[in-house]
Amino acid sequence: MSFWADFWGLTLLVSSLIFVVLVAVTAIGGFADLRSLMRKLLAGDEPGGEGDPSPSPDDDPPPPGG
Amino acid sequence: MNLEFVSHFSAVDWTIVVAYLALTVGIGIWANRAIRSMSDYLVAGRSVRSFLGIATMVGSELGLVTVMYASQKGFTGGFAAFHIGLVAGIVTLIVGFTGFIVVPLRRLGVMTIPEYYEIRFGRGVRVLGGLLLAVAGILNMGMFLKAGALFVSGLTGLGDTNTIQWIMTALIALVLLYTILGGMVSVVITDYLQFVVLSIGMLIACGLAFRELGWTELVEGVNAIHGESGFNPLHTEGFGPSYIVWQIFTAGLVSCAIWQTAVMRACSAESTSVVRKLYMFSSIGFLIRFLLPQFLGICALVYFCRDPQVRETLFPGGVPSGDPAVKDWTLQAMPVFLGQILPVGLLGLIASGMLAAFMSTHDSYLLCWASVLSEDVVHPAYRTLTGKSLTMKTRLFLSRTLIVVIGAFLLFWSLWYPLGSDLWDYMAISGAIYFTGAFALLVLGLYWKRASRAGAIGALLSGLLAIAGLDPVRKELELPPWITSTHVGLATTAQALILMIALSLLVPDRPIPLLPIDGAEPEGNDS
Numbered sequence: 001m002s003f004w005a006d007f008w009g010l011t012l013l014v015s016s017l018i019f020v021v022l023v024a025v026t027a028i029g030g031f032a033d034l035r036s037l038m039r040k041l042l043a044g045d046e047p048g049g050e051g052d053p054s055p056s057p058d059d060d061p062p063p064p065g066g
Numbered sequence: 067m068n069l070e071f072v073s074h075f076s077a078v079d080w081t082i083v084v085a086y087l088a089l090t091v092g093i094g095i096w097a098n099r100a101i102r103s104m105s106d107y108l109v110a111g112r113s114v115r116s117f118l119g120i121a122t123m124v125g126s127e128l129g130l131v132t133v134m135y136a137s138q139k140g141f142t143g144g145f146a147a148f149h150i151g152l153v154a155g156i157v158t159l160i161v162g163f164t165g166f167i168v169v170p171l172r173r174l175g176v177m178t179i180p181e182y183y184e185i186r187f188g189r190g191v192r193v194l195g196g197l198l199l200a201v202a203g204i205l206n207m208g209m210f211l212k213a214g215a216l217f218v219s220g221l222t223g224l225g226d227t228n229t230i231q232w233i234m235t236a237l238i239a240l241v242l243l244y245t246i247l248g249g250m251v252s253v254v255i256t257d258y259l260q261f262v263v264l265s266i267g268m269l270i271a272c273g274l275a276f277r278e279l280g281w282t283e284l285v286e287g288v289n290a291i292h293g294e295s296g297f298n299p300l301h302t303e304g305f306g307p308s309y310i311v312w313q314i315f316t317a318g319l320v321s322c323a324i325w326q327t328a329v330m331r332a333c334s335a336e337s338t339s340v341v342r343k344l345y346m347f348s349s350i351g352f353l354i355r356f357l358l359p360q361f362l363g364i365c366a367l368v369y370f371c372r373d374p375q376v377r378e379t380l381f382p383g384g385v386p387s388g389d390p391a392v393k394d395w396t397l398q399a400m401p402v403f404l405g406q407i408l409p410v411g412l413l414g415l416i417a418s419g420m421l422a423a424f425m426s427t428h429d430s431y432l433l434c435w436a437s438v439l440s441e442d443v444v445h446p447a448y449r450t451l452t453g454k455s456l457t458m459k460t461r462l463f464l465s466r467t468l469i470v471v472i473g474a475f476l477l478f479w480s481l482w483y484p485l486g487s488d489l490w491d492y493m494a495i496s497g498a499i500y501f502t503g504a505f506a507l508l509v510l511g512l513y514w515k516r517a518s519r520a521g522a523i524g525a526l527l528s529g530l531l532a533i534a535g536l537d538p539v540r541k542e543l544e545l546p547p548w549i550t551s552t553h554v555g556l557a558t559t560a561q562a563l564i565l566m567i568a569l570s571l572l573v574p575d576r577p578i579p580l581l582p583i584d585g586a587e588p589e590g591n592d593s
Binding site for chain 1: 120122145146151152269281285298350357358361
């Protein structure tokens with residue numbers, strides 16, 4: 001029991017700490033993403049119509065010579 | 067039943083709740099301005115980037131219902147229940163690293179899983195798979211209202227059933243309003259808000275609960291009530307190995323890579339690289355969405371069992387009570403506990419976050435199942451029968467009408483169905499009607515070229531056997547007690563895989579090329 005109690009205590013502590021950092025980073029970054037999303041949708045910049053896969057800064061670069 | 071407690075919930079808390087909900091709904095309705103196409107409505111124009119994707123994915127999954135069923139598991143299982151969150155987090159991380167299932171799906175550019183069925187196995191499989199998915203999904207969310215009602219009455223101390231039912235009906239009406247108008251855009255915005263408020267609220271609540279009880283009392287309390295099985299998940303008197311395997315599959319793989327609402331997030335992502343990031347970072351959310359509520363459930367267990375009379379009511383003779391009213395109360399224990407320990411103001415904030423989470427989960431799920439029915443059942447069936455497509459306006463109208471119809475069904479089902487088991491176990495087995503077959507179709511369809519249409523139909527239909535895992539059906543079939551819903555779920559999964567392989571080998575297809583459709587990601591984006 002002692003092992004499992006320590007193990008779950010440590011799991012809870014470490015996960016909670018990581019979660020605190022994740023919430024802080026995601027809340028700030030998410031707000032910026034949200035503004036960008038609304039700007040894009042309100043501008044209606046969908047050249048390809050439904051499901052336009054327009055590239056973004058998050059995309060990986062295209063393969064060389066493509 | 068000696069389980070009546072006075073909550074500290076006050077008029078100040080009600081004011082906070084009303085103001086917060088009005089703000090959330092207002093923003094959701096405002097999002098209607100951004101809807102210009104079906105893609106905007108269902109997947110927010112596929113423009114959701116990493117941080118927002120993580121926030122909404124965790125926000126959508128960290129709902130009131132999740133908090134309720136996870137805290138009930140902590141209450142009934144002790145610390146050993148933490149294994150559910152641990153496997154959920156680890157499996158989501160592995161999916162993020164490998165891109166297993168979700169990256170090929172995003173690359174194909176599908177909006178729903180049945181859409182993938184059509185590309186891979188033909189339109190008939192899409193219609194059948196869509197129908198099963200919607201039925202399982204709607205049944206799966208059938209207990210959400212009940213959980214919400216128990217939360218409201220537990221936290222606020224409201225005992226009048228009529229008042230609670232009116233509150234829940236009003237909340238559903240608000241959700242319907244802004245989901246119908248704003249689609250995925252409003253879902254994304256409200257999920258983001260809810261993620262921020264609920265995450266901070268949960269962390270504070272856990273801190274206060276910990277301060278109230280302390281680690282030593284928690285460990286000793288769980289040991290006194292559950293013994294070794296309250297810590298060791300492998301212990302046969304507690305969860306046991308077969309339950310852990312079932313959780314690796316359901317809480318792990320299904321929740322993040324097969325369940326339609328989670329896959330919709332992957333489909334909404336800008337690119338496959340965003341999908342991977344989304345899953346890697348969301349893994350901590352998938353872990354914590356179980357861990358924190360389970361911790362609150364454990365705190366509630368130890369807190370209430372300080373009173374020997376309460377303990378005897380919950381565990382007469384040292385074993386869990388079989389009384390259905392006591393079983394329902396285990397679901398309510400966490401909010402009742404919060405109503406006891408949280409101060410005025412914070413109680414209102416937590417209630418706001420939780421109710422917003424309740425609405426957020428409903429909007430995601432309502433939109434999801436309505437879009438599956440309209441896009442994967444009605445529209446393809448109409449195309450097959452008439453040779454023509456429905457206009458975008460008609461499809462939007464259909465989706466919105468279906469949202470209302472599903473909402474009305476949920477009101478009826480949550481009042482009628484006797485739960486009889488832990489909420490999480492009900493959800494896993496009702497979802498299994500869909501995901502046992504879907505697992506076979508996704509894994510074998512994406513990674514095994516010889517998977518055929520006949521195999522797909524066999525696997526999908528075999529998933530229906532999971533109904534035998536639902537408590538009333540098990541009683542009707544007079545299954546022996548050692549055959550649990552876990553065993554039914556695992557057996558159905560294995561059967562779907564075997565059937566799909568066998569039928570694919572016996573009845574092969576002519577080769578069908580995997581052609582990307584509208585919204586597919588261009589080559590080279592995930593190099």
